[in-house]
Amino acid sequence: xxxxxxxxxxxxxxxxxxxxxxxxxxxxxxxxxxxxxxxxxxxxxxxxxxxxxxxxxxxxxxxxxxxxxxxxxxxxxxxxxxxxxxxxxxxxxxxxxxxxxxxxxxxxxxxxxxxxxxxxxxxxxxxxxxxxxxxx
Numbered sequence: 001x002x003x004x005x006x007x008x009x010x011x012x013x014x015x016x017x018x019x020x021x022x023x024x025x026x027x028x029x030x031x032x033x034x035x036x037x038x039x040x041x042x043x044x045x046x047x048x049x050x051x052x053x054x055x056x057x058x059x060x061x062x063x064x065x066x067x068x069x070x071x072x073x074x075x076x077x078x079x080x081x082x083x084x085x086x087x088x089x090x091x092x093x094x095x096x097x098x099x100x101x102x103x104x105x106x107x108x109x110x111x112x113x114x115x116x117x118x119x120x121x122x123x124x125x126x127x128x129x130x131x132x133x134x135x136x
Contacts, residue, residue: 004046005046006044007042007044007096007097008043008096008097009038009096009099010098010099011099012100012125014100014101014120014124015102019101019102020035020099020102023072023102027072030073030074031072033073034072034073037073038070038086038099041054041068042068042088045066049066052069053069053070054066055067057114060131061131062093063090063091063092064089064090065090065132066088066089066090066097067086067117068088069082070084084103084105085103085105086100086102088100089128100121100128101117
């Protein structure tokens with residue numbers, strides 16, 4: 001897989017309904033610019049992997065689960081300190097990145113963030129969970 005590969009970016013239905021909808025409502029016109037930055041990062045994901053914005057969490061054959069940080073456009077926060085995160089399923093075979101979750105860290109009511117988003121994937125993206133034995 002070349003570092004110059006361009007990935008198609010899609011948003012999961014669950015992410016759109018339960019998470020992105022709230023960001024759109026809160027940030028209105030700024031959200032479009034913010035999403036364009038996220039889309040740019042994901043379309044060139046191999047260039048950003050294992051940098052401060054993108055961390056590969058799980059890998060299995062041609063698939064990866066990535067945890068990414070982002071900031072809202074025109075804010076002074078860094079992506080890390082903004083506490084904005086998104087979880088992505090990367091399919092290297094079809095060169096596609098799918099946003100599974102997009103959230104504020106303060107939304108998490110669990111003790112461990114990782115436990116929360118793994119539970120969300122298990123329950124809302126069963127087809128992806130089956131690809132990773134740790135999610136079953």
